[in-house]
Amino acid sequence: MPSTHWSAPVADAPVDATVPLPGSKSMTNRALILAALADGPGRLVRPLRSRDTLLMVEALRELGVGIVEDASGDLRVMPHDLAGPAQIDVGLAGTVMRFLPPVAALAAGPVDVDGDPRARERPMGPIIGALRDLGATVDDGGRDALPFVVRGTGAVPGGAVTIDASGSSQLVSGLLLAAPRFGKGVEVRHEGPPVPSAPHLAMTVRMLREAGAAVETGEDVWRVAPGPIRARDWVIEPDLSNAAQFLGAALVTGGRVTVPGWPEDTTQPGDALRGLLARMGAEVSYGPGGLTVRGTGPAEAGGVAGYRGLEADLHEVGELTPVLAALAALAGTPSRLTGIAHLRGHETDRLAALVAEINGLGGDARELPDGLEIRPRPLHGGLFRTYDDHRMVMAAAVLGLAVPGVEVENVATVGKTLPGFTDLWDGMLAEVPPAERG
Ligand SMILES: O=C(O)C1=C[C@@H](OP(=O)(O)O)[C@@H](O)[C@H](O)C1
């Protein structure tokens, strides 16, 4: 990917826009796994097309699954016996690195799994250990991390495992998604500090049940019975986490943003934006047209806006942090975001990255043992580094609305989940309110 800087545009008026968003990364990559392991052909309707989902498509194809994109962008998935030898590139996608190895264990033949340099540092040990306990062979050279080889025999006995999933909920989700195809299914028990991202675990359980799997859940325990995964069509919801920066623009500029197609009943963590942005002072309304957020007062040039900071435990919705931190840096009062120590193992160490980049623009952010404390201060322009993290680009865009001269490094990295981001952003800023049309 070329490394190109992007000058984040300043909003010279309150935004007034409707922004349709592409599909959810988390739902697309779960649906791809479930469709690949199903008992017949299936379809993904309005899937996300981004680096993380294309890596999942390629990984499943590499194992023998047929996946065809039709003219509308929907994906048809034709399951097939899974086989190595295969080479899997997980990129920097947490969903691919945690969801794919249990599928690879079902393949006959060796499957090499590796990813970006940073992927080798993200927590993988619990899933490697669990796969061994479930009867699979994994050669990791004693690293407890990527790269490794899964030496599948075409079947996984399955059974009960105990892991510490405090580093990532995806360690649990990955084991559950393939488990109906294990001989005895699986019982995953968590022991350790609390597992983050409860909505994402609920998404895993709900989608497994929608595919006909029998799933039981208790406190820190999940059981999936062996049985068929039913072929079906998966309609992918818009990515609500990727709504954060657009809805946030309504706060920063004192404007209005609507995201159409906001689901009424969803397991996506982005749904929490309704409550979180309301706590910061936004007016949030929901109707047939979608979710609408209105800001109540615009930021002054250089920052310090007419909305409040946020005191919140983001343990369950950690992926919203970068954009909320950017909003916090422009807010009228200080913020404290906690429960997010596990973000140190995300695309980059997000706590360190956010502190460095907000402070690099003249801000006042500091790390807490499990989060961030951010005191608003007038900011100035400068280079905003993104550390191969799509959400750092999104955070920078929010800051740039009120701070002239924010230069965003390697904007293309946003393609991890939202390749059309800068066009959507420019489109939002260019949308002319109905009253002003000639
Ligand atoms: O299961 C998923 O789709 C995800 C789970 C979460 O991971 P963690 O629990 O590692 O934070 C989230 O941050 C990530 O973006 C997507």
Ligand SMILES: C=C(OP(=O)(O)O)C(=O)O
């Ligand atoms: C943490 C994230 O991604 P990943 O799926 O790579 O963990 C994210 O999208 O914020």
